[in-house]
Amino acid sequence: xxxxxxxxxxxRVEVLFGRDDRELFDHAQQRAARLGxxxxxxxxxxxxxxxxxxxxxxxxxxxxxxxxxxAPAAPPPSxxAPAAPANNKRVDSVLDQLGL
Amino acid sequence: MTTTTQITPxxxxxxxxxxxxxxxxxxxxxxxxxxxxxxxxxxxxxxxxIGSGDLGDLLTTRGGAxxxxxxxxxxxxxxxxxxxxxxxxxxxAQSRDASTARADSSRYHxxxxxxxxxxxxxxxxxxxxxxxxxxxVPPGLLKERPELRDLIPEALAGxxxxxxxxxxxxxxxxxxxxxxxxxxxxxxxxxxxxxxGKPGGLVDVGGYTTDAVWIGADGQIVYSRxxxxxxxxxxxxxxxxxxxxxxxxxxxxxxxxxxxxLTNYRNGLGTTIYHRGERxxxxxxxxRAIEAVAGQISxxxxxxxxxxxxxVGGDGAYVLVIGGGPYYRVAPHLRIDAPMxxxxxxxxxxxxxxxxxxxxxxxxxxxxxxxxx
Numbered sequence: 001x002x003x004x005x006x007x008x009x010x011x012r013v014e015v016l017f018g019r020d021d022r023e024l025f026d027h028a029q030q031r032a033a034r035l036g037x038x039x040x041x042x043x044x045x046x047x048x049x050x051x052x053x054x055x056x057x058x059x060x061x062x063x064x065x066x067x068x069x070x071a072p073a074a075p076p077p078s079x080x081a082p083a084a085p086a087n088n089k090r091v092d093s094v095l096d097q098l099g100l
Numbered sequence: 101m102t103t104t105t106q107i108t109p110x111x112x113x114x115x116x117x118x119x120x121x122x123x124x125x126x127x128x129x130x131x132x133x134x135x136x137x138x139x140x141x142x143x144x145x146x147x148x149x150i151g152s153g154d155l156g157d158l159l160t161t162r163g164g165a166x167x168x169x170x171x172x173x174x175x176x177x178x179x180x181x182x183x184x185x186x187x188x189x190x191x192x193a194q195s196r197d198a199s200t201a202r203a204d205s206s207r208y209h210x211x212x213x214x215x216x217x218x219x220x221x222x223x224x225x226x227x228x229x230x231x232x233x234x235x236x237v238p239p240g241l242l243k244e245r246p247e248l249r250d251l252i253p254e255a256l257a258g259x260x261x262x263x264x265x266x267x268x269x270x271x272x273x274x275x276x277x278x279x280x281x282x283x284x285x286x287x288x289x290x291x292x293x294x295x296x297g298k299p300g301g302l303v304d305v306g307g308y309t310t311d312a313v314w315i316g317a318d319g320q321i322v323y324s325r326x327x328x329x330x331x332x333x334x335x336x337x338x339x340x341x342x343x344x345x346x347x348x349x350x351x352x353x354x355x356x357x358x359x360x361x362l363t364n365y366r367n368g369l370g371t372t373i374y375h376r377g378e379r380x381x382x383x384x385x386x387x388r389a390i391e392a393v394a395g396q397i398s399x400x401x402x403x404x405x406x407x408x409x410x411x412v413g414g415d416g417a418y419v420l421v422i423g424g425g426p427y428y429r430v431a432p433h434l435r436i437d438a439p440m441x442x443x444x445x446x447x448x449x450x451x452x453x454x455x456x457x458x459x460x461x462x463x464x465x466x467x468x469x470x471x472x473x
Contacts, residue, residue: 040429041368087296091460093319094291100281100466 035064117274118259121228125462127288127454128220128235130213132202133307133335133424135188136451137220140459143448144224146176146188150215151195153177153186155265158194171267176219179263187219202308203330205241208248209255217256221275222264228274232467234454236285238311240328253280257470279467281457286313287321288453289422293443298417301325301405303397303434304450305425308333310397312404314416329400332393334424338362340389341381349375361386366427394433401436411437422449 032042042064049060107115129136136145155177162169171177175190185191191198201207221229233256237248256277264271286302290313294300297317304311310332314325338358346352353361357373361381364371370382398412405413413419414437421431426442434440443449461467 040432087292087294088460090294090296090319091291091457092464094287094315094321095457095460095464095466097321098281098283098287100283100461100464100468 031064114259114261114274117228118230118276121230121274121276122225123230123232123278124225125232125455125458126221126234127451127456127458128217128233129285129448129451129454130208130216130235131306132200132309133333134447135216135220136448137217137224138448138451138455139224140452140455142224143445143451144220145448146174146216146219146223147192148200148216149188149191149195149198150200150212151186151191151198153184153190153195155179155184155186170269171265173267175267176223177265178215178219178222179265180215180218180260185215187215205245205248208237209251211255213252214256214260217277218260218262218273218275219264222262222271222273223266226264226268226271226273230276230278232278232458232462233280234283234288234458234461235280236283236288236450236454238285238309238328239313239326240309240311240330242282242284243323243327249282252282253468253470256280279470281461281468283454283457284313284321284326285450286311286326286422287315288457289420289443289449290315291319292453292456293420293449295418300416300418300420301413301436301438302420302422303401303425303436305397305421305423305430306333307424308335310400310423310425312401314405314413325404327400327404329397332396332400334362334428336393336396337386337389337428340392341386344385344389345373345379345381349379351375362428390428390430391433394430397430398433398435401434405436413438420449422446 028042029039032039035042037045045060046064046066049064049066052058053061124139127138131148133148134145135148136143159169159171171190174188176187177190178185178187186195186198201210201212204210207213217233221231235252237252242248257280258277260275260277262273262275264273286304290300290302294302294315299315299317301312301314308331310329312325312327312329314322316322338353338361341361342353342358353373357371361371365383365386368383370380370385373379373381402412405416407414412435416438419436419438419440421434421440421442424447425431426446431440431442445452
């Protein structure tokens with residue numbers, strides 16, 4: 001099983017793991033190996049499980065060995081309409097540069 | 101002297117139809133492999149293939165003795181200017197001359213893109229519609245041919261009356277393209293989904309080409325760090341595997357076999373090819389082909405985004421990875437020294453961002469005006 005290799009894993013693991021996440025990386029790698037999955041496959045299943053858990057179905061999260069996950073926070077009854085996108089300024093800057 | 105203009109009944113009827121047609125602000129991504137249209141809520145996607153075909157023959161054959169048959173979901177044919185074209189999956193399956201006009205940069209203004217736009221608009225709206233459109237051209241091509249910013253709007257502009265055939269039947273449609281803005285591909289995604297106030301890049305691993313775009317912390321487009329690498333995309337993975345198979349067994353893989361290989365890979369499986377017996381191509385062989393393509397892309401990125409300290413894009417706060425590539429786990433193999441993020445539905449990212457840009461251009465009232473001819 002591969003452990004964190006700063007040369008080999010430069011960039012690639014930072015998709016999901018920051019520079020200080022070596023322990024977390026190794027832990028996720030071990031858990032993936034226990035389940036017979038590659039790390040990307042395990043993380044994909046984990047993302048799917050987290051989504052299902054948010055929808056009230058924590059079964060897959062349990063199957064992946066995640067215990068005691070906090071209950072998802074209920075959404076506010078009526079979320080206010082979002083204000084103008086925060087990145088409008090950036091969009092406008094790009095449109096200005098393109099003459100649009 | 102007084103001049104009066106007589107409007108014909110046909111023109112009057114067309115004018116009335118146009119006045120009643122809804123206005124849609126849309127984004128169109130007309131790629132080498134796939135074409136998409138997004139109106140901000142819905143996205144329609146078809147393969148970029150167009151070919152000739154005889155619809156009457158096809159439907160009669162399908163109908164058998166019971167009468168005329170029907171098109172299947174996802175199959176489209178267009179009747180335009182007295183010609184019938186099969187589009188998307190139908191062209192792939194039933195046309196002998198189906199083409200995406202790949203590597204032909206004139207496809208954007210030679211009619212190919214207009215046919216794709218008509219099909220997508222017909223599939224999305226199933227009736228008359230007025231469009232204001234934002235679309236994109238790969239950075240490398242836009243640098244080579246900046247005149248495309250004018251040629252594409254001119255080619256798409258105007259009223260187009262056509263008949264669309266799909267699984268629901270026949271639709272007589274009047275499409276008016278009122279305005280088109282052409283931007284550098286990938287830039288819209290960076291503008292709408294990038295982190296404001298931070299420098300960052302985007303890598304779009306498409307079907308046949310990989311594009312790269314960079315934007316500074318101040319929102320300035322860094323043109324020297326924008327470019328395109330041809331023959332480096334998802335299709336290249338299939339080409340590598342096909343060449344290997346030919347070396348070992350004497351024949352190339354068919355397009356269907358390559359599709360099956362890639363689909364199986366996405367499901368974590370290998371594939372059995374039948375050629376003088378069973379030939380197994382395992383998951384790891386596909387993984388190696390993906391690594392080879394990712395290596396090719398990484399080399400290109402190091403030329404484009406390389407820094408004196410040897411890092412690639414290390415001065416960026418983030419890099420977005422979009423296109424079809426992320427479905428084949430290309431991103432984890434890219435050697436980029438910045439945190440990479442793959443947005444949801446990465447293959448739709450361009451079209452959705454164009455639609456967002458279209459909304460903003462409408463708010464600003466800054467659509468490009470058609471040049472007087």
